[in-house]
Amino acid sequence: MKFELPKLEYAYDSLEPFIDEATMKIHHDKHHQAYTDKLNVALEKHPELKIRDAEELLKNLKQVPEDIRTAIRNNGGGYVNHNFFWEILKKDVKIKGKIKQEIEKRFGSFEKFKEEFTNAAIGLFGSGWAWLVVNNGKLEITTTPNQDSPISEGKIPLLTIDVWEHAYYLKYQNRRADYVAAFFNVINWEKVEDNFVKSIMKGGNK
Ligand code: MN
Numbered sequence: 489m490k491f492e493l494p495k496l497e498y499a500y501d502s503l504e505p506f507i508d509e510a511t512m513k514i515h516h517d518k519h520h521q522a523y524t525d526k527l528n529v530a531l532e533k534h535p536e537l538k539i540r541d542a543e544e545l546l547k548n549l550k551q552v553p554e555d556i557r558t559a560i561r562n563n564g565g566g567y568v569n570h571n572f573f574w575e576i577l578k579k580d581v582k583i584k585g586k587i588k589q590e591i592e593k594r595f596g597s598f599e600k601f602k603e604e605f606t607n608a609a610i611g612l613f614g615s616g617w618a619w620l621v622v623n624n625g626k627l628e629i630t631t632t633p634n635q636d637s638p639i640s641e642g643k644i645p646l647l648t649i650d651v652w653e654h655a656y657y658l659k660y661q662n663r664r665a666d667y668v669a670a671f672f673n674v675i676n677w678e679k680v681e682d683n684f685v686k687s688i689m690k691g692g693n694k
Contacts, residue, residue: 491531491542491567493524496574503577506670508659516574519654523566523635530559542568546637565635569617573650576683578676587646587677587684594627602672604629609649609668620647620680622687644687647680 496516501509531537534553539545545552545564552560583591583598595601608629609618616633621643623630632638638645649655649671656667 490528491524493521494571503579503674506673511658515654520570523563523570526563527567530556530563543639546640549640562635565637569635569637572645573648576647576676576679577674579674581677583677585681587681590627606668609651610665612651615652618649618651619645621645646683
């Protein structure tokens, strides 16, 4: 099977002024497309692989044939991480529900969570992602380098920010901190709640 670049379910300019239209266009149409294409090229070498979804590859990286493992890690990761990222972006969504309660319980307050998440995103050296995940039943803030995914470590992602320079350089140049601050205005908390509730159903949360 071939993986396809999913269409963005909103307009490129709908996250303005926090994430600009030009960045969204290049990020989705060029960068995400490139990960998708390279993932397909890598998989052509092993047509025997029966894959239901790309997440499955990342969950079981060790079972991926060695000659394409790095390509899958990088491009499968790039494919899956960006699919996930687009879905948790939306303007004007207030945090509420179970995820709000759990964040307050785990981090003390939303502000504390924001501070810790921001520090993780700013402090990550080089390219990668900062995440809110469920790990062994508990909320955790973590980072991954490059296009690594927390699902390769058995964690369940709830929320993420892409801190590759391609995600913010056009508008924010070297000011990653400004981009991370802006990101807090475009978190789709309804989707994050959804991800959290699903993680509970999977038994990820105790
Ligand atoms: Mn990206």
